[in-house]
Amino acid sequence: MDLLIAQEIELHQYYTRHNRATIERLLHVEFSEVGMSGTRYNLDSIVAMMGEEDRAQQRVHSQSYCCNTLAPGVCLLRYQSALVDEEGEACNFAERCSIWVLTDEQWQLKYHQGTACAPFELV
Template sequence: MDILIEQEVELHQYEIRQSKTDIERLIHPSFVEVGKSGTSYDFDSIIEMMEGEEPSSTRIHSQRYECIHLEPSVQLLRYESALVSEFGEVSDFAKRCSIWVFTGTCWQLKYHQGTPCSPFELEHN
């Protein structure tokens, strides 16, 4: 589902992560995350973490999206991600999964997990 990939990529953008309106549109109030570090977050703690972020020239690269239909209104989105510095250095490789739910008006992220993985080749989107 293209909309889920678009919304996932939106959440990778600093400007979106700093907008309370966008965060409330994209993230479900009962959101839970198990981060790549093993740290757990809920809606309030993820908002607090994002509010503390600083602008960076490092970007998140994501690829190989796969959408798995769990229920008509529940979708599992799997993909790979890595950080790419302004100098092209690649680090923090991870496999990620997100569960998106349709609330009747929009899709919202309800669960996210990142797991460190071995380096992989970056595909150019």
């Protein structure tokens, strides 16, 4: 579970989101996502979207990780996230889930979903 959490957090980082080799290591070729807005993404569209992101004054805060094994080599990682600005103000609260699959000895993110939720206490 610690490795999956570390890789999930790595995907929250600006430098990761602009590094094609790292993205290809972390995201499965059949990656898909349903974002908080309901927008659907595939690998090509998420890479394009991340490439257009500016270095934000906000960071992703994530907490309350829980991991369930769905099958050998398949794990569901659930957690909460929020964006936090330089003053410590949080917004864009979400419940998130990611399905990670083990391929060639490497865990890769195959599916991700974010669902907007009520604000929660950051820990």
